[in-house]
Amino acid sequence: MRNQLAVTIGQYSTAGTKEANQDFHGALVPDGEELWTKGVALALADGISTSALGAAAAETAVKSFLTDYFATSEAWSVQTSAARVISATNSWMHAQNLKGRGTNLSDGERERGMVCTLSALVLKSRSAYVFHVGDARVARVAGSVLEPLTEPHRVYLGGGESYLARALGIDRRVEIDRRKVPVARGDIFILTSDGVHDVLPDTAFLEAARGEDLDAAARFLADAALAAGSEDNLTVQILRVEDLPQSDLDDLAGEEAALPPAPHLIAGQDFEGFTVLRELHAGHRSHVYLARDDETWQRVAIKVPSTENGADPAELRRLMLEEWIARRVRNTHVLGAPAARASRRHAYAVTEFLEGATLEDWVGFQSGTTDLVAIRSIVKQVASGLQALHRLEILHRDLRPANVIVDSEGTARIIDFGSALVAGLDELAPRAEDAMFAGTMQFTAPEIWLGAGASRKSDLWSLGAIAYFMLTRSLPYGVRLSAARTRAAQRKLAYIPASEINPEVPDWMDAALARALALDPADRYEELSEFTYDFAHPNTALAAPPPRPWLARRPERLWQAISAALALALALSIATRGNEREPGASHGSANRVSTPRTEEIPE
Known part of the structure; x- marks a missing residue:
């Protein structure tokens, strides 16, 4: 029986000396596959005490995080999922606060609006992810050491005065502190509102962490803070890691x-x-x-x-x-x-089951003139499929003509995900970067050959190589790219303009290909949609790739010229040797002794 993530959670919250409790907290431990793909989540929010909407803001922040995080795609990483959920909640709160107040909040309106702090913890596989806005705290107890994992977002004015510098609902955008730490069996995580950790020493948290009953331990800390003179709401969440998965696929x-x-x-x-x-x-x-x-x-x-x-x-x-x-x-x-x-x-x-031909076969079926309309359509369709993968943080890493099926109606589909990299699942099972060997070398981006990790831009490069192949049945840098394993070797390579091989390719289309197929990822398009647009519409801002030197374009002509020169030299040599042979024969006969013949003249 394989191990799985198992935790014990204890929680406690009280208004303390105040009339109302404007803290809010929650935890969610899912069952089944969701436990593997999303993990366990805890969240604690502290509403602004001077606002009547502080409690509502805290409740909204926690409930939104726990509900929406588990509703995000399983393929998204924890970082992406949590950050998007928190940002969406902040935008909604800020919009509510701005209703009827223009575009900005005054200091007084911030105090009266929906404003709160939020600190969240997600445990997935063998890692813990911390997300933090405000002055609550997430800390870890490992053995006899208490390690704070967050810093308070407060500005201290002196004399004990301070104000909250960062919170949900204040601005249109929120800056979120993020942290990822490895987890070991027996680790304990403690989330507290500022009314608890501001007044208690580390020894109190270490003592609480030794308790078996975590609900009792959480209450112990709240009571201790109250006894130490805290005048704020008091909330404590404690999570103990009981077991961890094996961390493989x-x-x-x-x-x-x-x-x-x-x-x-x-x-x-x-x-x-x-x-x-x-x-x-x-x-x-x-x-x-x-x-x-x-x-x-x-x-x-x-x-x-x-x-x-x-x-x-x-x-x-x-x-x-x-x-x-x-x-x-x-x-x-x-x-x-x-x-x-x-x-x-x-x-x-x-x-x-898809009926059709691979793009590799489709290219082989084409004859005569180049069907630019069909090629642009296929490129746009494949880009649409890649965008769907990328939105789920999936990199294909093996995009090539053999992995695209085109049916009888011209619909193209991406197949074969055996080399794909899924961000959300890679957190479950970090594996050695094998992208260099994942794809087929002719359509693998150049940075992969340098040992770099795959990215959206490497998938973009592969799409560009496919487009180039459909237009020319050749490769954009010839066959030397896969052998160029250093930056110096790659700098010696030059893009072969598609129009050199196929004069039917317009210069503006060649310019789009050259940018998509740039050796340096920084020089490529930022988005697939930019490439597909420029591939179908002339972009005057792009310069057509410069023609290569004559010898680079027609290396066979050099050898033809050399061969012709050698043939001419040989012919001249033979002719010269022939002309020299006639006088040479008489000189040779001089070595022989001859007796002149005397003829008699008749009388």
């Missing part, structure tokens, strides 16, 4: 990744509710079959691992990742997957 696929690999299948075979129709592909990593779902009669593709060299656990996890992505990305230009079945007896992946 098995987490993302549930128990399925631990199942035995599916066997090779044959046509007509019944397999776990599917009827196998025929084999579509057989490779060294996997075998793909066309099958029919016996319940829905939908045609699907079943991918099983190639077990010729034994079941590779890494291959099984990649296989499960493919279906996981296909089921969650909803886009016309990305391969989808049917709903998951209740249970399986083997590890395999099921996706939609």
Whole structure:
């Protein structure tokens, strides 16, 4: 039985000496797959005490965080999910505060508006993520050491006077302190409002952390703060880490990744509710079959691992990742997957079956003039699919013509997610950066060959390389790019203008390609949409790539010239040697002794 994230939580809140409690707190520990993909969350907010809306603001902040964080995509990282949720809550509060007050809040209006602090903790896999705005505190107890993980956002005026410098609802945008720390079994995290930690020494928190009953420990700290003279609301949350997952990709696929690999299948075979129709592909990593779902009669593709060299656990996890992505990305230009079945007896992946040709084959089918309209359409469709992946923080990393299917109606779809990098799942199972080997080298961005991590711009480069390939059936830097493993070697490379190979490519389209295919990611487009627009519309701000030197463009002409010169020299040499042979023969005969013949003259 594999380990999973397990925690114990204790909480307590009281108004203290005040008439009303304007603190608010909450925690959420989900069940099932959500525990793996989203983790455990705690949040504590402290409303501005001088405002009648302070309590409402604190309650809104906590409830919004706990509800909306778990509603974000499982593919998003914790950092992205939490930051977007907090920013959205801040924007809403600020808008409420501005109603009827113009564009800015005066100091007095800030005090009367919906304004509060917020500190949140998310535990996912073997890491803790802290998000902090205001003067509450998140601290960790590891052994006998108390480590504050946040700093108060207060400006101190002297004489004990201070004011809150950062809070939700004050400005249109909010600056959020973020921190990620590794977690060990037995670690204890303590969230407190300022009325608690401002008056208690570290020893009080260390003593509370030793208690078994965490609710009692939380109340102990609040009571101790009250006894120490605190005049504020008092809220304490304590979380103890009881167990941690193994931190591998098995987490993302549930128990399925631990199942035995599916066997090779044959046509007509019944397999776990599917009827196998025929084999579509057989490779060294996997075998793909066309099958029919016996319940829905939908045609699907079943991918099983190639077990010729034994079941590779890494291959099984990649296989499960493919279906996981296909089921969650909803886009016309990305391969989808049917709903998951209740249970399986083997590890395999099921996706939609797409009828059509790979883009590699599609290019081979084209003949005659270049169909620029069709090529621009395909590029735009593939970009749409990439944008859908990127919105979920998924990098494809293996985009190439063989991984794009074009159907009879011209619809293009991205397939094969075995090399994809999912930000949210990478937190579950950090793995060595294998992007250098994830894709096919001809369509892999140059920075990957230098050992850099994949990014949206590396996917953009691959799309540009595909567009270039469709126009020229060639590669933008020739075959030397994959061998250029240093920056110095890459600087020696030059973009080969597509118009040199295919005169039908307009200069303005070549200019868009050159920017998308820049060796330095900083020189590329920031967004896919910018590239697809410039690829279809002339952009006068872009300069066409300069023509290369004549010898670089036509290296064969150099060798032709050299060959012609050598042939001419040889011909001249032969001719010269022939002319010298005639006098040479008489000189040779001089070495022979001859007797002149005397003829008699008749009388």
